[in-house]
Amino acid sequence: AADQHMADSYLKTFFDEIGRRDYLANSIVIVTGDHSYPTGEHGKTSCVESFYDEFFRVPFLMTWKGGAIAPSRIEAAVYSHMDVAPTLMDLLDLDVRKHHFEGVSMLDPASKKHPVYMIQPYSGKYVSVVYDPYKYTRHLSDGAEYLFDVRKDPGETRNLVRQPDMKATLLDMRDKLEFVFANQELIRTDMIWPVAKGPSGS
Numbered sequence: 001a002a003d004q005h006m007a008d009s010y011l012k013t014f015f016d017e018i019g020r021r022d023y024l025a026n027s028i029v030i031v032t033g034d035h036s037y038p039t040g041e042h043g044k045t046s047c048v049e050s051f052y053d054e055f056f057r058v059p060f061l062m063t064w065k066g067g068a069i070a071p072s073r074i075e076a077a078v079y080s081h082m083d084v085a086p087t088l089m090d091l092l093d094l095d096v097r098k099h100h101f102e103g104v105s106m107l108d109p110a111s112k113k114h115p116v117y118m119i120q121p122y123s124g125k126y127v128s129v130v131y132d133p134y135k136y137t138r139h140l141s142d143g144a145e146y147l148f149d150v151r152k153d154p155g156e157t158r159n160l161v162r163q164p165d166m167k168a169t170l171l172d173m174r175d176k177l178e179f180v181f182a183n184q185e186l187i188r189t190d191m192i193w194p195v196a197k198g199p200s201g202s
Helices: 003-021 081-091 163-190
Strands: 029-032 060-064 116-120 126-131 133-137 145-149
Touching: 003 029, 029 081, 116 163, 126 163, 133 163, 145 163
Parallel strands: none
Antiparallel strands: 029 060, 116 126, 126 133, 133 145
């Protein structure tokens, strides 16, 4: 906790130092983390053990002094690191017609409800998709499945996988998760940006 407090206290120093450098006057600054760390929730204290919210939730701060960001707080919506690049493209009004980003802009009100994918690469690989209000997770090693209504059950304590009235939702969430595997296959077969072959095959 002392290390975290010290790191956080130096955010002021970080922004002060940016302010002292004229060449950074028009900078967009993003502060975030790659993953969270459980502190005993669900009986877990290591970030490699499971798939709950406390393993993934991270802060996200974006500032642009003198730029086009009005101070605001995004609430009641789920985003991921996949959404950072599309947000920057939107913010900078970049018309990039060909790109490989799969995320959405956090600045677009229409993007508030979209599938968000999460992967816990340790412990046999947990792969999750959040599509408000549900979160579905599959453990790739043993096939175990978990389905939570994260609005009604934010602590993820009641697995709804075997609830008969949740069958259609479960099937829909399974289908949404298939995107991860389809995308991996595109990467594996080099089909994201296939290189056009000339007449000689080169």
